[in-house]
Amino acid sequence: MSVLSTLIERDLVQVLDKVCKAHHVTRDEVCSRARSQRVAVARHQLWWELYHQPRPFSYAELGRMFERNHTTVMHGVRMWEAALDGVPFKRAA
Numbered sequence: 667m668s669v670l671s672t673l674i675e676r677d678l679v680q681v682l683d684k685v686c687k688a689h690h691v692t693r694d695e696v697c698s699r700a701r702s703q704r705v706a707v708a709r710h711q712l713w714w715e716l717y718h719q720p721r722p723f724s725y726a727e728l729g730r731m732f733e734r735n736h737t738t739v740m741h742g743v744r745m746w747e748a749a750l751d752g753v754p755f756k757r758a759a
Contacts, residue, residue, distance in 0.1 A: 669697040669731050678719065685712045697732070707749075710742035717743050 670693065673679050686693055689708035696708050709732070716723045717739075725743070729736040 672731055676721070678716065681715050681719075682712060685715060699733070706742075707746075710746040710749075713739050713742045714746040 670679070670682070673682055682693060682696065685708055686696060689704060689711070691705055691708045695705045696712055698705070700706075713728050713732075716728060717725070723731070725736040725739045728734075728739040732739070
């Protein structure tokens with residue numbers, strides 16, 4: 667099942683659209699394997715938003731949806747939480 671169809675099924679497309687608009691990326695970019703910082707940061711926010719829904723997705727569910735390991739999703743959620751706390755996003759050396 668694709669990311670978009672899962673979000674439609676759970677009535678969460680507005681979350682995807684909000685994140686895309688905020689980061690000036692497309693739905694396709696966020697749902698793709700793209701690794702540019704712009705897309706990665708948007709994806710991290712999306713994962714954080716979906717993880718913190720009233721009916722949340724688990725790390726494993728998000729990993730399956732985005733074809734990523736659950737630890738990658740966990741890292742992305744933590745990166746977004748750090749950004750919310752004022753820690754700037756830094757690319758690994």
